[in-house]
Amino acid sequence: MKAAYINQTGPAENIVVGELPAPTPTGSQVLVHVGAASVNPIDTYIRSGLAPMPNMPFPFVIGSDLAGVVTAVGPDAKRFRVGDRVWGANEGKLGRQGTFSELAAVDEQRLYATPEHVSDEQAAALALVGITSHLGLVEHAQLQPGETVLVNGGSGGVGSTVIQMARAIGATVIATTSGAEKMEYCRTLGANHVLDYRHDDVPKRVAELTGGVDVWWETSRMPNFDAIFAAMKLRGRVILIAGRASRVEFPVGAFYTKCLSLHGFAMFLASAEVQRQAAEQISEWLEAGKLHAKIDRVALLDDAAELHRLQEASDSGAIRGKLVVKM
Amino acid sequence: MKAAYINQTGPAENIVVGELPAPTPTGSQVLVHVGAASVNPIDTYIRSGLAPMPNMPFPFVIGSDLAGVVTAVGPDAKRFRVGDRVWGANEGKLGRQGTFSELAAVDEQRLYATPEHVSDEQAAALALVGITSHLGLVEHAQLQPGETVLVNGGSGGVGSTVIQMARAIGATVIATTSGAEKMEYCRTLGANHVLDYRHDDVPKRVAELTGGVDVWWETSRMPNFDAIFAAMKLRGRVILIAGRASRVEFPVGAFYTKCLSLHGFAMFLASAEVQRQAAEQISEWLEAGKLHAKIDRVALLDDAAELHRLQEASDSGAIRGKLVVKM
Numbered sequence: 282m283k284a285a286y287i288n289q290t291g292p293a294e295n296i297v298v299g300e301l302p303a304p305t306p307t308g309s310q311v312l313v314h315v316g317a318a319s320v321n322p323i324d325t326y327i328r329s330g331l332a333p334m335p336n337m338p339f340p341f342v343i344g345s346d347l348a349g350v351v352t353a354v355g356p357d358a359k360r361f362r363v364g365d366r367v368w369g370a371n372e373g374k375l376g377r378q379g380t381f382s383e384l385a386a387v388d389e390q391r392l393y394a395t396p397e398h399v400s401d402e403q404a405a406a407l408a409l410v411g412i413t414s415h416l417g418l419v420e421h422a423q424l425q426p427g428e429t430v431l432v433n434g435g436s437g438g439v440g441s442t443v444i445q446m447a448r449a450i451g452a453t454v455i456a457t458t459s460g461a462e463k464m465e466y467c468r469t470l471g472a473n474h475v476l477d478y479r480h481d482d483v484p485k486r487v488a489e490l491t492g493g494v495d496v497w498w499e500t501s502r503m504p505n506f507d508a509i510f511a512a513m514k515l516r517g518r519v520i521l522i523a524g525r526a527s528r529v530e531f532p533v534g535a536f537y538t539k540c541l542s543l544h545g546f547a548m549f550l551a552s553a554e555v556q557r558q559a560a561e562q563i564s565e566w567l568e569a570g571k572l573h574a575k576i577d578r579v580a581l582l583d584d585a586a587e588l589h590r591l592q593e594a595s596d597s598g599a600i601r602g603k604l605v606v607k608m
Numbered sequence: 609m610k611a612a613y614i615n616q617t618g619p620a621e622n623i624v625v626g627e628l629p630a631p632t633p634t635g636s637q638v639l640v641h642v643g644a645a646s647v648n649p650i651d652t653y654i655r656s657g658l659a660p661m662p663n664m665p666f667p668f669v670i671g672s673d674l675a676g677v678v679t680a681v682g683p684d685a686k687r688f689r690v691g692d693r694v695w696g697a698n699e700g701k702l703g704r705q706g707t708f709s710e711l712a713a714v715d716e717q718r719l720y721a722t723p724e725h726v727s728d729e730q731a732a733a734l735a736l737v738g739i740t741s742h743l744g745l746v747e748h749a750q751l752q753p754g755e756t757v758l759v760n761g762g763s764g765g766v767g768s769t770v771i772q773m774a775r776a777i778g779a780t781v782i783a784t785t786s787g788a789e790k791m792e793y794c795r796t797l798g799a800n801h802v803l804d805y806r807h808d809d810v811p812k813r814v815a816e817l818t819g820g821v822d823v824w825w826e827t828s829r830m831p832n833f834d835a836i837f838a839a840m841k842l843r844g845r846v847i848l849i850a851g852r853a854s855r856v857e858f859p860v861g862a863f864y865t866k867c868l869s870l871h872g873f874a875m876f877l878a879s880a881e882v883q884r885q886a887a888e889q890i891s892e893w894l895e896a897g898k899l900h901a902k903i904d905r906v907a908l909l910d911d912a913a914e915l916h917r918l919q920e921a922s923d924s925g926a927i928r929g930k931l932v933v934k935m
Binding site: 332421502504506515521522523524525526527528529530531532533534536537538539540541542543544545546547550551 | 850854861869874
């Protein structure tokens with residue numbers, strides 16, 4: 282089968298596109314004929330070695346997300362049958378092969394039914410960012426209907442998903458981004474208020490608009506805790522998911538005297554059961570049209586290295602949505 | 609009645625000990641003949657103005673904790689009767705008068721029954737530190753039996769209470785302190801392991817002893833997040849309750865890649881109902897002999913200013929336990 286893989290961690294040039302033996306599903310695995318996969322920042326960290334994964338198999342197929350059709354089932358698989366459409370978000374981790382291949386053997390506990398009217402491209406583009414957003418808002422921040430969420434960086438892959446999901450939960454959403462075009466995009470996603478972080482005094486505007494926020498979702502790798510804590514209501518929760526190499530100042534008094542909490546997580550460390558709860562609600566929202574991924578481009582497996590380079594240049598505005606591969 | 613009070617915020621010299629009119633209990637207040645009160649760091653911050661309190665009445669009676677006997681009840685009071693022994697932890701805040709007085713009018717929702725065999729000195733000494741410790745371990749860290757707690761600064765007022773409470777909940781406790789005498793004290797409180805933070809490599813020793821901690825209770829005003837995060841297990845919780853003016857470095861990657869959470873709080877902002885749940889378990893533990901306060905000295909109301917000066921010098925080792933006033 283055709284696959285994009287690496288023989289050792291390193292730069293995007295290490296990615297080889299070529300033939301690998303097709304896997305055979307064992308135990309509770311099913312074999313998925315991959316229709317689409319997408320690129321996430323974590324894929325580039327795993328490929329480069331910045332995020333070391335234990336027991337990484339080589340050649341290592343890159344990629345976390347997939348959507349496709351079940352073509353064979355292992356002897357202990359019970360959830361799915363041949364022909365079922367499925368999606369998943371959590372391959373290529375902790376000794377498992379990734380998803381940038383024509384066929385992927387995936388444990389059925391990490392696969393979810395794709396709703397009938399949702400394309401593989403949409404399901405693959407929303408997989409990892411969707412489960413990440415859901416875990417952050419529901420599992421960690423315990424967001425309640427009627428609360429206010431601020432998404433700092435609302436036009437990116439995770440940020441745009443968090444806006445839609447927070448609205449689906451019934452929260453008021455303030456998004457920040459930069460420039461008129463991205464601000465308008467955040468509005469189309471459902472943000473109630475949109476601020477330009479280059480020009481607006483965010484804590485001041487937040488105070489005027491809503492009197493403070495209950496949940497702050499940080500997408501920047503350099504969180505400004507002074508501004509964040511100033512914008513929070515009493516008992517607010519801050520979600521942190523990026524900034525592997527960042528060191529920033531932390532104002533202790535502003536944090537504890539407001540009874541705040543700060544929650545960090547890496548979605549792939551959540552249990553299969555917790556991820557499934559998130560995934561099932563995501564499937565419902567997809568079916569109901571409440572979640573939609575903005576896709577920058579749909580490319581071919583041959584373009585895998587170029588897609589990684591684009592993802593790595595995302596801070597400079599190189600991409601405007603998810604990078605998707607169609608098999 | 610005799611009371612220790614201030615006419616304006618400022619240094620300990622502002623404390624006046626003299627006569628004030630006795631309060632009359634209104635609504636659901638009861639009048640408490642105060643048997644004992646104790647000094648907490650927050651009392652010195654409120655007195656100095658470092659922790660500004662809205663609607664502070666002047667003359668303002670200092671003090672948060674009290675234990676004593678009900679001598680009169682307001683028209684709507686239902687929980688207590690004249691002669692009942694009670695304790696409380698949360699006066700002198702948000703427009704309320706404090707406890708360093710012969711009589712205090714306190715809403716009954718913030719008072720709890722003192723167990724029969726527990727002295728007023730013990731109840732007053734354990735009041736604020738007890739509720740703080742309980743809220744941190746139970747409400748915020750959600751400590752489970754069998755987990756491991758590290759108490760950084762185990763021999764202080766809060767630290768010594770956290771050790772005993774974590775053991776009562778069924779956790780394994782690692783305490784840090786400095787010097788042989790304080791290390792032995794932490795052992796007598798029930799700590800399973802005691803480290804000297806001046807000499808031990810705490811994260812390394814924690815890894816050897818327990819493979820990491822589930823809950824880190826920080827008492828230092830300058831938390832060392834590098835050491836803390838290095839010592840944590842996946843999904844660990846860090847409790848932060850001090851350091852009003854501190855700014856420290858925060859290593860973002862070490863935090864979120866371990867799925868950690870950080871919880872700050874000021875106990876007096878918790879609801880009366882949440883505080884009552886904590887207080888009722890504290891009363892049970894007091895009765896069962898599972899909690900005991902180390903009292904540095906029992907002084908008189910006339911010594912109030914001197915007690916505040918001692919509390920403010922606590923970092924230099926001026927005191928070895930709670931400062932208690934007996935009326």
